Amino acid sequence: MVLIIGAGIAGLTCSANLYSKGVEVLIVEASDGVGGRVRTDVKNGFLLDRGFQILLTAYPEAQEILNFATLDLKAFQSGALIKATEGFETLSNPFENPNQIFQTVFSSVGSLADKLRILRLIWDTQNLDEEIMTLPSESTLDFLGNYGFSEKFIHQFFMPFFGGVFLENELKTSASFFKYIFGKFYEGQAVIPSGGMQKIAEQIAQKLPANTIRLNSKVIQIDANKAILSNGTSIPFDKLVVATDSFQASKLLNRPAPSSYNSTTCTYFAASKSPLDKPMLALNPDRSGLIHNMCVPSDIAPQYAPEGKSLISISTQNAPKLSDSDWENTLRKELIGWFGEEARSWEFLKKYEIKESLNPFPAGSVYNPNFEVSKHVYQCGDWTCYPSLNGAMLSGRKVAELIVDSVKR
Structure with missing residues (x-):
């Protein structure tokens, strides 16, 4: 039996993939619901x-x-409203909203050259995959400056928009990750x-049989072949997946916690x-x-x-x-x-x-996941890949594939 600690997006994705291959799964979740950070x-x-x-x-x-x-x-409509001295300026996606192209072109947000560079950047970032993140890159801020965007446009649009995506205002995040995410914004919809948002987690959870998920069950210790809950209960396992956030994973796996x-x-x-x-x-x-x-x-x-x-x-x-x-x-x-x-x-x-x-993904970071902790213990979560829902789902799927291969061997 595979025991999975955490019913966040990564743990649920891992479980659904394992169950679809006929592998017995049990999820223990410390909180009162599924989703991890994706709760409503x-x-x-x-x-x-x-x-x-x-x-x-x-x-x-x-x-x-x-x-x-x-x-x-x-x-959401593609683009953004930019707060101006009086009201808002509109910066629309001309591919999605061609009727607003003139409003966008003649807005005070950036120069015409900046807006043309946006179109080129959209073209340059289409259909990228994780491979772009396998080599270290400069910061997003440095990349945008080197790409030719004006300081004003970076300040008016990129910093507030992607500062909200990355949850940091200085755009220290890796440019390779920025390009990957930027492309995904324009390939589809937000x-x-x-x-x-919790419906995403609940939909994945519905792929599992009843009684697969035990809520309000916090794991406080991992031994060689069993996990111990806060109420003293021990749960034996053949394989274990730590699918918590990075801080809890560090505690359970006895290693230093992330510093930021x-x-x-x-x-x-x-x-x-x-x-x-x-x-x-x-x-x-x-x-x-x-x-x-x-x-x-x-x-x-x-x-x-x-x-x-x-x-x-x-x-x-x-x-x-x-x-x-x-x-x-x-x-x-x-x-x-x-x-x-x-x-x-x-x-x-x-x-x-x-x-x-x-978890930050600063300049110099690379996509080089390590899902296998030991012969019987694995880890998944967006922190093992790159910080996004896609990273969480990817890590869950990859760990499930490793376990299935291991079981076959």
Whole structure:
């Protein structure tokens, strides 16, 4: 029997692949639900993802394991709204929104040369796979400068947009990873399931037979051929997969914990109507405040909010330490500056602080996964590959293949 610790995306993907090959699987999960960091809470009829997240439909692993139609995916409009002195400037994807090409070309966001370089970059990054990450590369910031983008355009678009993707504002992330992700944004769509991001994990979990997943079962120790739970129960195994986050994996495998993470804070408000006039991500080039990126998930997926209401999601990277009341007051003051007095009436719903959101993938990093810890122990998770849903799914599939090959031998 294969025992898998963790019912996140990687662990579920590994389990589903193993089960499809006839391998007996048991998952033990410390929390009260599946999904790991991909969870959705319900509050007052609103669907609150634990941190703003999206799925890119161009992810090859997602295409293999997920049923997009059943998930009822809803897409954000490609491009972004850029906060300007007055209102927003629109930067649309001309391939998806040709009717807005003139609005984009004549916006104040970047020069015409910058916009032409965007088109060239889209062309240059199509259909890339993990191979691009097997060699070390410069930082994303250095790459963009060397590619010819102006400092202003990098500051207005790339830093706020991909700062939100990488959860770091300086674009220290590897350029090879940037190119891979950039291409996937333009090969497909950025989507959310109509029922919340946790539906992704739940759909994978449905591929498993009943009683395969034991929730509220925290593993505190791994011995030679058994795992010990916090309640003292021992579970024997033939093969073990550690599919937790990197911090918990380090504790279980008795090795040093990662020294740094990219963190994010997500704050939700309820409003009577959407403050944005397009179903796009709104970016703030000024990272000195608390509003770094914002969107209205209910604009594209009405199920995220009760009828007649809108759900507003605001993300902040590496947020300053403030009390909850100071956080809400400071954030609301910024929102009033953006949208006027209507923001004063918005209902504060919840704030999520996710300090260990992503493992960094800085300049010089390479895709060189090590899934096999020992003869009987394996590890998977996006931290073993590269930080993304696709990386999590890829690692789960690869570990399942290694185990199946081992069993055959």
